[in-house]
Structure formats: C-alpha cells, structure tokens
Amino acid sequence: EGDIWPNSTAEINVICRPKKAKIYDQTFYCDIAGRETRLPLRIKCEGLGPKVILNVDQVEIGNVFVSSKQTYEIVMANTGEIPAVYTQIPSRTHLCSCFCFNPNEGILMPHGYQIIAVTFNATFLGDFLADLFISVQGTHEPVQVTFKGCVIGPTFHFNVPILNFGEVSFGFPKTISCCLINTSLVPMAIKLRIPGDGIGEISRTSFSQVTERRSINSWANIESDITLKEFTINPSFDIIKSHVGKEIQVSFCPNTTKKYELPLIVEVENVGLEVIAIPIVARCIVPTLEVVNSHIDLGRCFLKHPYQCTIKLQNTNDLPGCYGLVPQECTNQLGILYSSPEPYGIIDPCSTVEIPLIVQAQYIGEINTEVSIALFGKSQLPLIVHISCIGEGPVVHLSSTKIDWGKIQVLTDVPKTICLSNESLIPARVTAKMVSRLDLFKRKYVQER
Template structure:
C-alpha cells in the first residue's frame, strides 16, 4: 500500500467459531510460495487467513482493575481477538510509507478496557483510535493502524503489547524483505542406475528471487549435491551436480532441503533405483599349468562389460567390506595384545592411559593386507595383472594371472573382483601346482653283497636332473653307528638342468653282520627326498690251518714235544690274531726233565702242582701277530707235560675287531709212563752225560712211585 493512503476495512468470510477460513490457491508448494511472494502488503491483508491465538505474557487479577470479575470467555482464550493474528509487510520499497490495520474484537459480554502499546522503533509507528485507554463494547472491534517506513529491503520485526483487564498478550509485526529463490525442480528422478556406481545429473539453477541467495543444501546418502553451500546473485545461474551412488540394489528416496540464510527451508525430492549392470567374468575358476620351481607361468581370463558405464575394478582379498573390517579388527587386537604383553615380560604392567601412543603404533604395525581403507589382493604365489583399472562401455579386458610356486605342491587361493556396477564382488578361484626338481637316482637300492670286515669298497650312483631348473642337493645321514662306515662324495652340490652327477659311496666295513641303511638326498624344492637303500653283509677274514688236528701222541713227563702248523689267510684283507689254548694252566711254564735233573732237591716241582694255578704246559710261537692278505704264517706249538692226564684241548684264534675263538684247531695228547730200556730214551737224552742220565733214570723211578 502506498504511503499516505488509508486502507478500507477488510472483509473476509468468517466461520461460526470466529476464525477466518483460509483459501488454498494451488496444491503445488512452489506455485503457492511464488504466489505469496508476489503479493503486496495490501493484497496479503485482504486475503482470508487462519486466525491463531496470540502469545500470552501474563494473566491479571480482574478484581484489581474492574468490577466485572467474571468473564464469559474461556480461560484458554483471549478476551480480545486480534485480526490479523500477525501483521505482515511484504514487497515494499525502501523509504516508502506503508500502513496496515489491526482490529481487536471484544469477545466478552461486557465492555472491557483495552490498551495497545508499541515499543520505540524507528521503522514502526502505532496510530490509535483514541489517545487514552478506552473500553470496547461487547462484540465490537477497535482498529489500530501501524505505519511502516523501511530504510532497506530487509526483514524487520516488532511486537504490539495488548493489555486488557484479564491478560497481557502480544501481536507480532513482521516485515518480510526481498527473498532469494533457486528454481530447483520439485523432484529429480534418476530412474535405473548401476549399483555401486556414481550417476550424476547436472542442473542449471537460477536465482529467480529478488535478493542474493546464501544457501546450503542437505540431503541423505546415497545422494549428494555439489556445491552444497554457496552464494548466488539475483538473476545469476550456476551448475549444481546431484550424485547418486547406491551401495546396494533397490529403490532409494531422499529429501533435498535448500536452506536460505533468511531462515526458509525449501523441500525437494530425490529418487532412484539401483540395479546390477551387465558385467561378468568369463570364468569363475582358473587353473594354471604345472610350473617348475623358480619359473613362472601365466593364464588369462576376460572381464566383459556389456553395460553403458565405464566400470572401475580392483582385485581384493576378501569377499566383502564386512569381512575386511573383521580382519582389520582381529589384527588390531593381536597387535594391541602384543604391545600390552611387552611390559609384562619385564615385570611392569603400566595402565593403558599412560601409553596414548599404543593405538598409533598398532595401526602402523598392521600387515600389508589390512593397510588403508581397502585390502587389495596380495599373494607371494599368484600375481594378477592388472590389479585395477577401468573398462570402457561395451568392451572387454584381459586379465593375466602369473603363477610362481615356491614349493612342490598344489596351491589354491581366492580373489574377488570389486567392480562398479555389481553389488557383490565377483569371485575367482585360482589354482596351480608347483613341480619340484625332476631329480632321480640311477638306482634306489644298492646291494654290496658280502664284504670282509676292515675292507674298503667304493660304489657309484648317478644323480640325474631331467628338469629345466637347477637342483641344489645334499646328503642326509641317518643317526646310527653304522653311518660312520659310509662316505658320500660330494655330500652336497648343484645339479644343472639336464645334467647328471656321479655320487661316490665309500664303505669301510667295521661291524660284522647283515646291514641295511637308508640314505636320503634332499633336493631343495622337492617335497620328499630321494632315498637310497644300501644293504649287504660284513663277514670276517677267511683263514685256516693246514692240519686238521695237532696230535702229540704219547708224551712223557717233562719231555717237551713240538708240532708245527701253518695259518693261511685266503681273504684279501690282513688281520691281527691272538693264539691261545683254553684249558691250559695259568701258572708258571712247565718244567722240563733237564731242569728237574739239574735240581739238587729233586722234589721242588712237587709243590708247584699243589697251588691254585696249574703250570702252563703249552708254548705257542708266535702267539700274536698279523697275517697279510693272501699270506700265511707258520705256528709252533710245544707241549711239555707236567700233568698226568689225557689232553683234549683246542688251539683257538682270536681276531682283533672280529671276535674271540673265530677258529679252533683240536689238540690231542696222552701221558705215557717212562721205560728204562734204551729204546725208550729219547735221542736227545741219550746224548747227555752219564751223570745226567743217571739222575733222569732216578727221577723217572721217583715219578713212577708217585704214580703208583
């Protein structure tokens, strides 16, 4: 309303309850807002509107100000009804005068006192119908005018204080300045979009309002707006990008609220449907050919993108993001436990609050598989090339899987292709078998037959490498006593591809008996070592005597008799021997007849046989020695009988390193009484002196008397 003009009283339709009805011009909120912003203050006041109860400041005691203490108006209602409930000035020009009317109707059945007060405001002025407080008749209205003179096109606010006999309440006065308005569409529909892919729509938004727009835009995931905050001048335009990035398939709706700096909020609607794009792997499992250790082979698969988007992919280690988070938390707890256990080892357990750096150290110590926001596929055996990239619409991309085994076994791992446009990661099962060095022995069993103890033998086996890789090998000895008899040359080495190596086995037989030994050749990279079994029998040296028995025949007391035999070694190894006759006396050597005759007493020898040790009657020359290979040695055995008995003994051979009594030669002799006839006198005694012969005869007679 122009300044200086007084508006005529308003006419509006009223309902039975005293409130004006409100007419809605349009169901479209945007059209309603634009229509309201285009109204002038006069037109706004002339429109029928809903009447609201004014805000009450306090209730008064009617007995103190009037005689009519009772009111026909309910306690929850005001005794005067203001119309309009709020005085609004809109679409005004700075430095112009605008007038609005406020009518206050007495709802009571008796006249009531009314007082209207306006605070000191340089922009609003109250024009009352009377200079003093006056009473308003029942059902009648009192009209006040508010004069408004703005300095600029901005918002102003003031309140009228209405004081009646029963209460004090307020009527707000608002001046609505120019408003900004961004012409966003009421609804933005993305239709069907690929899941886990960013679909963007760019809008050209113009400020169709009458002031600069300082705005901020909020929305809910998976929608986002860029720029979400800014300033746009009157009549200017800008590009606003609305992005839709759904994490799962389904229908999504979200409000988009435009907040203006003047306090208004404008609600828009966003919606979209997420679907899986036509993207797939040409195979879900991939088997790489058998590969030798230290070498590598590759196989390939294809990712087909039959959709209209550029799909970004990355190979991951886990099936989904939830599994990634669980693995991160598990490793984080393990690292925290380790850090907490370190002080315990030193006997000190500090509280966690004294170590604020622990979480930082923990996050830095995680393995490669859990670093960062994602866990890319990582393996020491399989390598995927490329690990990530983009696939253009309606095209395909070849992926190579490189297999480099470290052990001779079957490997199986799972990789997951995290690709935009697919709700779940595409699984790929990768398998491959590592082939160890193809090394073999020319024979796995070696029989050495019978070998003589103390002999040295050498054998050879071939170690063949039929593969295309180098094969480091080493001989593993079993932990037993017989192992020291074997020597391998070389004990370790490197076998080149398609070549062979002669392994020399030296065997020094030192333990008698049957033997079976297993030796292992460990080949690096082979799951099981090669086994070589060596078997045989170690026997003692072969030797014999040239006679079957030493027969001394009839021997006389004190008259030595010597027999000869030959010990022949038929084996190719020498041996050391020791000859003895078990059963022979362990005392002093036996006494010959010459020694007996030369003795004056002649009876001292009687005492020798009465002791614990009987005389040693046999003499062996040599009794110890060595016989070379294929050689022989003559042995002399002398019997000087000092005992009246039959001799049934044996000459035994003890061989060093082999055993005792390895060979025995029977010894037979029989004692015979001495006869004085010349024929019975030995030749060597007949040549003796007469005195000696006389003493010998006397000794024989003594012996005969003893025997009788």
C-alpha cells in the same frame, strides 16, 4: 590397485613362488569402488621341489668276505630347474651303519651330476638287504637305493691235519710248526687261541729249576696250579695276505701229568668268528729214573771230615728227566751230614749221571742215613740212597809208652821228652794229666800239633 577407464581392459600379473612342494589352492578378491560385491579370482598351482634321481635303484654286490671293505659308485642327477641340497640320512640299524657315503652331503646344481662312492665294511655274516636314503631339501620323499648281497666268512686251511706232540717229559718244552694258509681273496686279521689252556703265568721249565735252584718244596704243589699257561703260540695275532701261508709255531711245556686233547682255534679279529680249528694231542709223563748204587758204605770216617762220593742215576727212557737232591732237615740228631755242589740236574735220555755228594760223620760208631732224590713232576716216592759209615775220632801215637829215669840224684830236675803224632785227617786236642798223686813229676810244656 589402479584405474580402469570405460570400455578398456587392464592386465594384472600374478607371480607364484611356492616355498614347499605341495598343491596351493587360494581365492583372491578384487574390490571395485561403487560396487557392493567383490570380484573373486581362484588361483591354483603345484609347488615342485628339486628333481633328483639315481642311475640305479638296486645294487647287487654278490658275495663279500667278512672284515673286508668294498666301494661302489652311484650317480645322482638333478633333472629339475632349481638347486638340490642333499644329505645322507643316518641309519639306526647295524646293517645300514656298515655303509658310508662320500660325499654324504652337498648341493647339486640344475641338470648337474654327482658321483657318490658307497663304502661297505662287512662286519657280519649272511645275506642282507639294506635300504639307504638320501634326503633332498624341499621334497617329501627321500631318494632310495637298495644294496643286496651276502657276506661270507674267510677260508683257511692248515698244511697238517693234527698237531701231535706225542709223549713230552714234564717241564721240557717242545715246539711244533705248521702253516696256516689264507685261501680268501682278501687279507685277513686272525687271532689264534687254545681254549682250556691256563691264563696265568707261563709254566715252569726243568731248565729254570736247575739254573735258578728253586726249593724242592715248590715241586710238590706245582700240579695244583691250574692257572699255568702251558701253550705258547707264535704269532698269536697276524694279518695274512690273500693266498699266502703263515708259519705258526706252537710250544708246549707241560706241568701236569695227563693226556691233552685241545683245539687250536683260528678266529677273525674284531669279528669273533671261528673259521677253523686243528686238534692238539699230547701226553705228559715223568720218566722213571733208577739209582745204580742204592747203598754207599764209606767205611771208617773221621768225625766232621768231608768225604766225597757219587750217586749214579740211570735213565733208560727215551725222554729226559730233571732231578733234585732233597736237603736235610737241620736237627741235632743227625749222624751224617750231606750236601752236594750240584744238587740239581738234567739227565738225558738213555744216559747216566753222577751226583757228587759231600758226607761228614758226626758221631763215633756205626751210623747211617738216607738221601732222597726228587723228580721234577713227581711229588711222591722219591729215589732213596742209603749211606752208612763208622765214625771215629783222631788217631794219636806216642813215641814211647814207657819213660825210665834210672838212678838220678835227689832234688834234681831231670827232664825227659816224649813225642805224640797225629796220624788222622782231623785235629786232635791233647791234654796231659798225671795219674800219680805224688808230687814227684810235673808237666813243663805240652805242644799240640
């Protein structure tokens, strides 16, 4: 407000400070004292926000290997006259969430530049077109940059076409080595697995049965345990560098007599992508063993005296076998008791073993029994060995079968001595009794030896 003298002019400065980037159109009025109508003044202006541009609108990144990280640089420039406050707009899609800006926010001064590193972490496969946005405070539209490319899977190959274990004996582990080569341009974290293998405990080996001497009864139902893990991969997880091979060892210990046809799958860790598979073939068998001496006749045996004999087993196959002596059932009707200090064992291919056996006769007369030998992996039809003997008691001899006193005085004790000898391998309990009822003889002393 102010005064304007006659025949003079006055200058009024109007300052426009827009707070938003938009067009302002307003009318101002000037009141003049002594005048009924006001003088109108229309003011029109356009608010301009920061002017931020990128050096590129679209970035072609080409082919990128899955699970790899790539970094690209874009340049952001402020061509306006005021500072620009910018921030990356978070994405709600899985594709755009794979991109990360550094820095993701800041202030760009007038006529200044900012290099932004864009990191892309490829976690999927296929072509992609990602629109990324940067919000600038005071502008209507965000700054946009588009990334275009294709994510491709890694490339591996084995140095062998198949893992062929051939015929493997039940419970005997076998290991095959192969080399997995990463032909990709970047390191890859891989995981190896065999679908169809068990997920429970590791399968039992024949060596553990011999050393731990597990019950023969546990051999009967071992094939029903389908959760046993029969394959072992070493390593099952690793990071293989670019154009480098890694030795993979696959161990197989079968606990089921059958033919195996399974794949060994290689997949990228944290992606779940199956990149390659190699077939595994194998066949589990139980080698046939034969008893060389299926009948053992021990002849005459003293009662409850231990006699040692041997059972000969023969393996004519090219695979080893595992055997175990079936223990006797404890009953009072057994005529022969047997045991072995080495009831379990391993028989090598094309060889013969001897099983030591301790036998004791329990009754007098002709007696026999059967010894059963189980094969690890074969629950039925054990090997049978027949053992027979004649049980007999102790053999005692007298030094004389007749005692003659001749003529002796009456009422006078005249002692005579006889000697008993035990000529057997077992003790003999001896009791002296008088046959005659006349009280003419009496026993003074009986000695047992």
